[in-house]
Amino acid sequence: MDHKGVFEALIEQLMQLPGVGRKTAERFAFFILKMPSESAKKIATAIIDTKEKLFFCRVCNNMTEEETCRICQSSARDHQKILVVEEANTLAAIEKSGEYKGLYHVLHGTCSPLTDHEGGNAAVKGLIERVRNESNPILEVILATSPNIDGEATALYITRLIKPFGVKVTRIACGVPAGSDIEYADEVTLVKSLEGRREVYS
Numbered sequence: 001m002d003h004k005g006v007f008e009a010l011i012e013q014l015m016q017l018p019g020v021g022r023k024t025a026e027r028f029a030f031f032i033l034k035m036p037s038e039s040a041k042k043i044a045t046a047i048i049d050t051k052e053k054l055f056f057c058r059v060c061n062n063m064t065e066e067e068t069c070r071i072c073q074s075s076a077r078d079h080q081k082i083l084v085v086e087e088a089n090t091l092a093a094i095e096k097s098g099e100y101k102g103l104y105h106v107l108h109g110t111c112s113p114l115t116d117h118e119g120g121n122a123a124v125k126g127l128i129e130r131v132r133n134e135s136n137p138i139l140e141v142i143l144a145t146s147p148n149i150d151g152e153a154t155a156l157y158i159t160r161l162i163k164p165f166g167v168k169v170t171r172i173a174c175g176v177p178a179g180s181d182i183e184y185a186d187e188v189t190l191v192k193s194l195e196g197r198r199e200v201y202s
């Protein structure tokens with residue numbers, strides 16, 4: 001590959017990242033080109049390490065270095081509560097606050113008949129399995145999906161699927177501005193909306 005091919009390949013790979021268009025990818029690529037070799041290698045190694053050492057928890061889909069994440073393994077947590085989030089970074093923000101002691105379920109996106117995708121379907125199936133499992137009865141499922149169209153559709157979809165199991169389903173309050181993406185809410189807002197959650201009846 002000539003130098004142009006190498007540089008173009010880097011740009012193309014960077015463009016795979018969300019929100020990175022050609023212009024931004026080029027800017028990153030030039031930045032990397034000018035970086036000390038050691039710094040650039042650290043970026044590459046961090047990416048490889050992430051892919052080799054991190055997995056998704058087989059129970060809740062949270063990021064973990066083991067088969068089951070620390071939260072799912074912890075006896076200090078309330079195993080009767082599941083907080084459903086779209087992305088692992090919402091989980092991380094809530095964990096940072098230390099205010100929530102239950103378990104989680106990460107959907108890795110939204111999922112409803114409108115926004116169907118394979119990963120989301122598997123995640124919802126996994127949640128139903130957990131609710132169904134009688135050896136560990138779940139008393140409450142808290143839906144913390146975004147207050148936008150996809151998030152609301154997901155919440156409704158999940159409510160309809162798990163209500164028949166007799167589980168209490170709650171939805172976080174509107175501390176998070178309607179129409180926004182919960183990913184960008186700060187910890188304080190998240191905790192407040194969690195405290196103000198209300199039961200939903202489908």
Ligand SMILES: [Zn+2]
Nearest residue numbers: 057060069072
């Ligand atoms: Zn887990």
